[in-house]
Amino acid sequence: MNKDFMQHAKFKRNIVQPDQAQQLIMPYVKLLETEHVALTEARGRFLAEPVLAPHPYPHFRRSGMDGYALRSEDTKGAATDKPVTLEVIDEIPAGSLPGVPLRPGTAARIMTGAKVPDEADAVVMLEMTEKLEQEGQTLFTLKREIEAGTNLTPIGRELQAQDLLLEAGRMISAGETSVLATFGYHQVLVRRRPRVAICSTGSELLRVEEPLQDGRIRNSNTYTLACQVQDAGGEPYILDSIADDLELAKQRVMKALEEYDIVITSGGVSVGDYDIMADLVQEGSVTMLFNKVAMRPGSVTTAAVYGDKLLFALSGNPGACFVGFELFARPAIRGMLGASDPYLPRLEAVLGEDYTKINNFTRFVRGSLEYKEGRVYVHPAKLDESGVMITIKDSDVLIVVPPTSTGFTAGQQVTAILLPKGI
Numbered sequence: 001m002n003k004d005f006m007q008h009a010k011f012k013r014n015i016v017q018p019d020q021a022q023q024l025i026m027p028y029v030k031l032l033e034t035e036h037v038a039l040t041e042a043r044g045r046f047l048a049e050p051v052l053a054p055h056p057y058p059h060f061r062r063s064g065m066d067g068y069a070l071r072s073e074d075t076k077g078a079a080t081d082k083p084v085t086l087e088v089i090d091e092i093p094a095g096s097l098p099g100v101p102l103r104p105g106t107a108a109r110i111m112t113g114a115k116v117p118d119e120a121d122a123v124v125m126l127e128m129t130e131k132l133e134q135e136g137q138t139l140f141t142l143k144r145e146i147e148a149g150t151n152l153t154p155i156g157r158e159l160q161a162q163d164l165l166l167e168a169g170r171m172i173s174a175g176e177t178s179v180l181a182t183f184g185y186h187q188v189l190v191r192r193r194p195r196v197a198i199c200s201t202g203s204e205l206l207r208v209e210e211p212l213q214d215g216r217i218r219n220s221n222t223y224t225l226a227c228q229v230q231d232a233g234g235e236p237y238i239l240d241s242i243a244d245d246l247e248l249a250k251q252r253v254m255k256a257l258e259e260y261d262i263v264i265t266s267g268g269v270s271v272g273d274y275d276i277m278a279d280l281v282q283e284g285s286v287t288m289l290f291n292k293v294a295m296r297p298g299s300v301t302t303a304a305v306y307g308d309k310l311l312f313a314l315s316g317n318p319g320a321c322f323v324g325f326e327l328f329a330r331p332a333i334r335g336m337l338g339a340s341d342p343y344l345p346r347l348e349a350v351l352g353e354d355y356t357k358i359n360n361f362t363r364f365v366r367g368s369l370e371y372k373e374g375r376v377y378v379h380p381a382k383l384d385e386s387g388v389m390i391t392i393k394d395s396d397v398l399i400v401v402p403p404t405s406t407g408f409t410a411g412q413q414v415t416a417i418l419l420p421k422g423i
């Protein structure tokens with residue numbers, strides 16, 4: 001293909017809306033295989049199957065207090081001036097079983113978490129009783145009636161056998177781990193993490209450890225993307241960055257597409273003479289899904305497929321690269337993990353300051369969240385151009401600013417996309 005044609009193709013791009021671009025990707029997002037992991041390794045993984053309760057919980061009648069298990073009818077009429085006396089005929093530590101059936105007028109010393117004797121229907125806490133030793137017998141007195149059910153957790157209080165505990169596609173975190181441990185799931189069936197190759201392009205890029213040189217910058221996108229991949233649930237693989245050489249890029253990107261589940265590049269997608277990724281997606285080795293999105297930053301964000309592999313060619317500008325990942329690559333990773341909702345959550349908030357920039361594209365503006373007087377405010381970052389790196393770190397949200405010819409004023413309601421926080 002001659003260079004004139006490639007230049008032409010770079011200019012002539014079909015523009016799609018951001019949500020259309022997301023939809024174009026989804027048919028190529030295939031569920032990954034499953035694997036078993038130890039419960040201790042399951043944090044942040046996505047369940048590959050629904051998990052059911054193999055037994056009710058709790059599965060025995062459990063005492064909620066240290067005290068005495070008793071028959072509530074034996075306490076009828078108890079009052080300050082008319083204490084009831086019961087005989088203690090058993091002692092039940094947690095983990096032990098009742099040894100003697102309770103008869104009328106008897107009770108069992110019981111500890112929190114222990115099984116309540118079948119004949120008892122309540123537990124009185126120790127502090128409400130007074131212990132007596134009389135003629136070799138252990139007794140206690142009680143000055144109040146105890147209602148049936150007091151301090152006694154019935155079988156199945158939280159869950160019945162066969163209840164759905166966790167749906168497939170749910171991410172495992174502390175609450176899910178508690179459930180899995182409770183029901184004996186020491187191995188969990190989860191989706192394999194997608195292996196995501198990350199490769200920056202640009203002859204100006206220095207490695208992080210290299211000293212600065214005039215006209216060159218350190219590669220930050222690769223490392224930012226690696227964090228984003230991890231936060232999304234993928235496994236990042238950092239590849240050497242590629243100088244602006246189409247043949248070299250083609251070799252490296254095609255090899256990466258063979259070897260990894262997803263390939264993400266940054267840089268070289270605009271209309272510059274050395275914007276090699278723009279050429280690569282048009283030259284036929286991969287099938288382009290889109291190469292222009294009606295959004296800022298990241299209007300040149302590009303996606304393509306090769307067989308069943310997705311290639312995201314994100315803009316080199318750090319702000320646009322960051323946003324492009326969150327809007328397009330993250331849902332693909334989450335989709336491969338079978339996440340119940342692959343998209344970032346959105347919230348409605350009050351715009352904290354005027355936003356006066358006009359645009360006929362939707363803007364995804366970095367912003368911070370503030371909770372004030374019961375309302376949620378979003379404050380646009382002072383610097384939010386595509387090439388600005390420094391405000392990425394302070395962003396809680398991407399404020400969705402629809403196309404406007406007038407701008408937006410403080411106090412207006414806006415939608416914001418909640419950014420992941422990692423750990």
Ligand SMILES: Nc1nc2c(c(=O)[nH]1)N[C@H]1C(S)=C(S)[C@@H](COP(=O)(O)OP(=O)(O)OC[C@H]3O[C@@H](n4cnc5c(N)ncnc54)[C@H](O)[C@@H]3O)O[C@H]1N2
Pocket residue numbers: 200201202204205217218219220221222266267268269270271272275297298299300314315316317318320386387
């Ligand atoms: N004539 C036009 N020029 C540009 C347009 C346009 O529409 N017409 N769009 C501008 C916008 S908006 C963006 S965004 C960028 C997109 O550029 P590319 O995706 O081609 O990226 P590069 O040109 O390679 O780099 C842009 C910028 O980002 C820096 N960069 C690149 N890689 C990294 C990295 N790994 N870490 C940190 N910084 C990186 C690079 O040095 C450039 O400064 O195009 C505009 N131009």
Ligand code: MOO
Pocket residue numbers: 295296297298299300301315317320386387
């Ligand atoms: O298109 Mo650029 O990616 O706005 O920021």
Ligand SMILES: [Mg+2]
Pocket residue numbers: 267268269270271272275316
């Ligand atoms: Mg460029």
